[in-house]
Amino acid sequence: MGTRQAHTQCSQLEGVRRRFERWRRTRKALSRIPEPLWAAAVKVASASGISHTAKTLRVNYPALKTRIAAAASLQAQPEGGPANQRFASVPAFLELAPPTGNGACQCTVELEDASGATMRISLQSAEVPDLAALSGSFWELRS
Numbered sequence: 001m002g003t004r005q006a007h008t009q010c011s012q013l014e015g016v017r018r019r020f021e022r023w024r025r026t027r028k029a030l031s032r033i034p035e036p037l038w039a040a041a042v043k044v045a046s047a048s049g050i051s052h053t054a055k056t057l058r059v060n061y062p063a064l065k066t067r068i069a070a071a072a073s074l075q076a077q078p079e080g081g082p083a084n085q086r087f088a089s090v091p092a093f094l095e096l097a098p099p100t101g102n103g104a105c106q107c108t109v110e111l112e113d114a115s116g117a118t119m120r121i122s123l124q125s126a127e128v129p130d131l132a133a134l135s136g137s138f139w140e141l142r143s
Helices: 003-026 035-048 050-057 061-076 131-142
Strands: 107-112 118-123
Touching: 003 035, 003 050, 035 050, 035 061, 050 061, 107 131, 118 131
Parallel strands: none
Antiparallel strands: 107 118
16 A cells, blocks of 8 residues: 555545544434444545544444445445346235146045044045135034
């Protein structure tokens, strides 16, 4: 790193530090750091380092690191363009219909109540009867 570049980084960090100090003098108690200050801290930390920036600005190191990671992930996402427009309208919920095919379904459902009465339903076709209604009628008869 050249001397000129290091001097520029120091002056940028010093400028952001002064902005933070000015904000701290005028802020209301327990108010959050404004987003423009966080954005400046993230920008200067990418050049000066997270630890050094956090110490100089007197901000929480993990919070600064999280914001830098979030900014990096936003920059990594491609912007605009025709290829991305097709993903712009992806629904948040996608309903999948049950498969309709000629495959045979074979299973047996057995119901037994406390008195020992049983009901066995053997399914051997693609059509599935309403098992809830069948089992409901079984339990109602036993009550």
